[in-house]
Amino acid sequence: MSEVLVLVDHVEGAVRKSTAELLTAARRLGEPSAVLVAAPEHADAARESLGRYGAEKVYRVEAPEVREHLVAPLVDVFANLVERTGAAAVLLPSDPDGNEVAGRLAVRTGSGVITDAVDVQPAEDGAGVRTVQSVFAGSYTVTSLVNRGTPVVTLKPNSVPVEEAGGEAAVVEEAVDVSIPEESLAARIVQRSEKQQTGRPGLTEAAIVVSGGRGTGGDFGPVEQLADALGAAVGASRAAVDAGWYPHAYQVGQTGASVSPQLYVAAGISGAIQHRAGMQTSKTIVAVNKDAEAPIFELVDFGVVGDLFTVLPQAAEEIQRRKG
Amino acid sequence: MNIVVCVKYVPDAQAGRGFEADHTTDRQGVDGLLSELDEYPVEEALKLAEATEGTVTVLTMGPEDAADAIKRALQMGADQGVHVCDDAIAGSDAVATSLVLAEAIRKVGDIDLVLTGLASTDGSMSVVPAMLAERLGVPQVTFASELSVEEGTVRIRRDSDVASETIEARLPAVVSVTDVINEPRYPSFKGIMAAKKKPVETWTLADLGVDASQVGLDAAWTTVESVEARPPREQGEVVTDEGQGGQALAEFLASRKFV
Ligand SMILES: Cc1cc2nc3c(=O)[nH]c(=O)nc-3n(C[C@H](O)[C@H](O)[C@H](O)COP(=O)(O)OP(=O)(O)OC[C@H]3O[C@@H](n4cnc5c(N)ncnc54)[C@H](O)[C@@H]3O)c2cc1C
Ligand SMILES: Nc1ncnc2c1ncn2[C@@H]1O[C@H](COP(=O)(O)O)[C@@H](O)[C@H]1O
Numbered sequence: 231m232s233e234v235l236v237l238v239d240h241v242e243g244a245v246r247k248s249t250a251e252l253l254t255a256a257r258r259l260g261e262p263s264a265v266l267v268a269a270p271e272h273a274d275a276a277r278e279s280l281g282r283y284g285a286e287k288v289y290r291v292e293a294p295e296v297r298e299h300l301v302a303p304l305v306d307v308f309a310n311l312v313e314r315t316g317a318a319a320v321l322l323p324s325d326p327d328g329n330e331v332a333g334r335l336a337v338r339t340g341s342g343v344i345t346d347a348v349d350v351q352p353a354e355d356g357a358g359v360r361t362v363q364s365v366f367a368g369s370y371t372v373t374s375l376v377n378r379g380t381p382v383v384t385l386k387p388n389s390v391p392v393e394e395a396g397g398e399a400a401v402v403e404e405a406v407d408v409s410i411p412e413e414s415l416a417a418r419i420v421q422r423s424e425k426q427q428t429g430r431p432g433l434t435e436a437a438i439v440v441s442g443g444r445g446t447g448g449d450f451g452p453v454e455q456l457a458d459a460l461g462a463a464v465g466a467s468r469a470a471v472d473a474g475w476y477p478h479a480y481q482v483g484q485t486g487a488s489v490s491p492q493l494y495v496a497a498g499i500s501g502a503i504q505h506r507a508g509m510q511t512s513k514t515i516v517a518v519n520k521d522a523e524a525p526i527f528e529l530v531d532f533g534v535v536g537d538l539f540t541v542l543p544q545a546a547e548e549i550q551r552r553k554g
Numbered sequence: 555m556n557i558v559v560c561v562k563y564v565p566d567a568q569a570g571r572g573f574e575a576d577h578t579t580d581r582q583g584v585d586g587l588l589s590e591l592d593e594y595p596v597e598e599a600l601k602l603a604e605a606t607e608g609t610v611t612v613l614t615m616g617p618e619d620a621a622d623a624i625k626r627a628l629q630m631g632a633d634q635g636v637h638v639c640d641d642a643i644a645g646s647d648a649v650a651t652s653l654v655l656a657e658a659i660r661k662v663g664d665i666d667l668v669l670t671g672l673a674s675t676d677g678s679m680s681v682v683p684a685m686l687a688e689r690l691g692v693p694q695v696t697f698a699s700e701l702s703v704e705e706g707t708v709r710i711r712r713d714s715d716v717a718s719e720t721i722e723a724r725l726p727a728v729v730s731v732t733d734v735i736n737e738p739r740y741p742s743f744k745g746i747m748a749a750k751k752k753p754v755e756t757w758t759l760a761d762l763g764v765d766a767s768q769v770g771l772d773a774a775w776t777t778v779e780s781v782e783a784r785p786p787r788e789q790g791e792v793v794t795d796e797g798q799g800g801q802a803l804a805e806f807l808a809s810r811k812f813v
Pocket of ligand 1: 442443444445446466467468469470481482483484485486487497498499500501502503504505508518519520521524536537538539590591675
């Protein structure tokens with residue numbers, strides 16, 4: 231079986247859930263090889279969880295240039311690995327960096343590319359891969375065959391249920407020493423400030439997201455209260471973000487994050503098409519809105535027509551009571 | 555400073571969007587417009603050009619109707635337009651689109667900055683800008699929420715969910731901008747009148763030296779096998795809060811094992 235290259239997403243060595251999903255999917259296509267870009271002190275922490283989800287090999291990329299420059303050096307690394315390993319496919323997270331690496335790698339290696347897939351399976355006779363995408367705000371499902379070159383696919387978080395590989399994966403490590411050409415070092419990250427951690431799960435990987443919109447009137451208290459009762463991430467509509475009530479990083483929708491959690495709660499959000507584009511593939515959808523005619527109710531599994539300032543706190547208290 | 559802004563003509567998101575029999579996006583049956591997300595790079599280009607006495611060229615690849623997208627950008631204040639229009643282009647994927655746009659940018663020539671939007675509002679892959687940088691061999695500086703140019707260096711702010719980064723690159727470069735970077739201007743009456751006299755060139759693939767076999771549906775590096783309309787979600791129970799709405803919500807969540 232051939233190797234399947236998987237880009238690892240991690241925060242200081244803590245491997246993100248989306249990477250476990252990629253490794254789970256990669257096992258269907260071949261032998262997963264994790265490509266880990268990390269400072270040496272973070273690499274060890276990551277290795278164990280990579281093995282748990284089925285990585286048989288870890289390519290460790292320690293060259294600081296890769297971390298200090300935008301996208302291009304990572305394309306060099308993958309192009310080198312694709313050539314060297316004759317990989318069957320490349321799987322990347324569907325986030326800005328992942329999609330851009332995918333696009334450039336496809337152009338460079340003459341390969342077919344699919345971004346934002348929600349599923350990936352081997353095609354018949356091992357000739358490439360078959361992907362599923364959900365497009366136009368989740369209203370269409372598109373199935374594609376990618377069999378040109380080394381198929382490159384980015385996979386949306388929360389699309390593939392994570393499974394541990396079972397058994398002890400013997401993780402072979404290999405330091406990758408790719409010489410990065412000067413021209414790939416042209417876009418340099420000159421300053422980086424980490425965002426303050428909220429203690430809540432990350433928006434795109436959370437199992438539950440509770441979002442607030444213009445209906446909060448700027449007070450996200452009830453939204454956060456319900457989110458914390460459910461152990462959820464907090465999201466926001468663009469109206470709430472534009473008003474400066476919540477940071478842009480939490481925006482859900484076409485120009486914000488695209489989320490696909492088990493449960494999505496929309497509070498004080500009308501359900502504009504651009505908002506739907508980022509949440510319509512959620513498994514269960516709940517809305518709380520004063521206006522019974524709000525379009526968000528067309529999508530819901532359960533809805534409450536009412537004031538979020540009374541409904542959300544009451545729900546949160548009831549949940550706390552049930553949790554005991 | 556010479557700036558090219560890539561703008562796309564897209565089907566209106568408010569109208570029902572769908573597919574043709576050959577699985578390409580239906581661009582006939584629906585009204586189109588300049589992608590809202592491409593108004594941001596136009597605005598940013600205009601501001602930069604105003605500060606540096608530069609020129610702004612808007613570039614689009616698309617069917618005849620796509621001339622509307624150029625027109626709108628010219629009304630906003632861009633100086634000239636280039637429309638790559640060729641029957642062979644229909645159904646092109648991002649790989650082919652980036653090829654055509656890169657050749658067109660080369661033909662415009664002597665460019666300091668290529669600006670693009672965050673994503674197409676129809677395809678929404680956000681990969682064309684990175685592919686353009688790859689093809690043009692220039693720095694890729696994407697997802698800019700702030701942008702400045704000083705002495706031949708572009709500097710942007712790029713935000714992700716974990717960090718905020720400042721990125722610098724020498725010009726020429728490809729820069730994509732987000733929808734938080736500015737507030738696009740509305741065309742003024744004067745702008746609308748002036749746009750009528752602004753030059754727009756229409757180029758074919760032959761003008762760019764691109765072979766028809768490299769673009770279009772048949773050249774796509776991936777094959778769409780099926781497109782299915784998802785059954786609309788079935789509306790579940792909606793209750794009206796008469797004092798117990800929160801409890802009803804908690805009850806529902808518990809019944810689905812979220813509590
Ligand atoms: C190119 C483009 C991209 C866009 N991208 C995005 C995007 O990524 N994400 C996004 O969200 N939007 C996006 N939008 C904007 C989108 O079109 C809507 O304007 C936006 O989603 C509206 O946000 P909202 O639902 O919070 O506000 P509104 O539409 O104003 O809805 C507020 C709702 O709150 C309800 N309400 C008011 N008070 C209460 C109360 N006390 N209790 C309960 N309910 C109450 C009201 O009944 C109403 O339904 C985009 C638009 C464009 C043009
Ligand atoms: N056909 C096109 N003509 C001109 N510019 C385009 C075209 N397609 C994409 N672009 C540019 O690339 C950006 C990102 O598009 P995409 O990668 O398709 O999401 C858009 O915002 C445009 O600036």
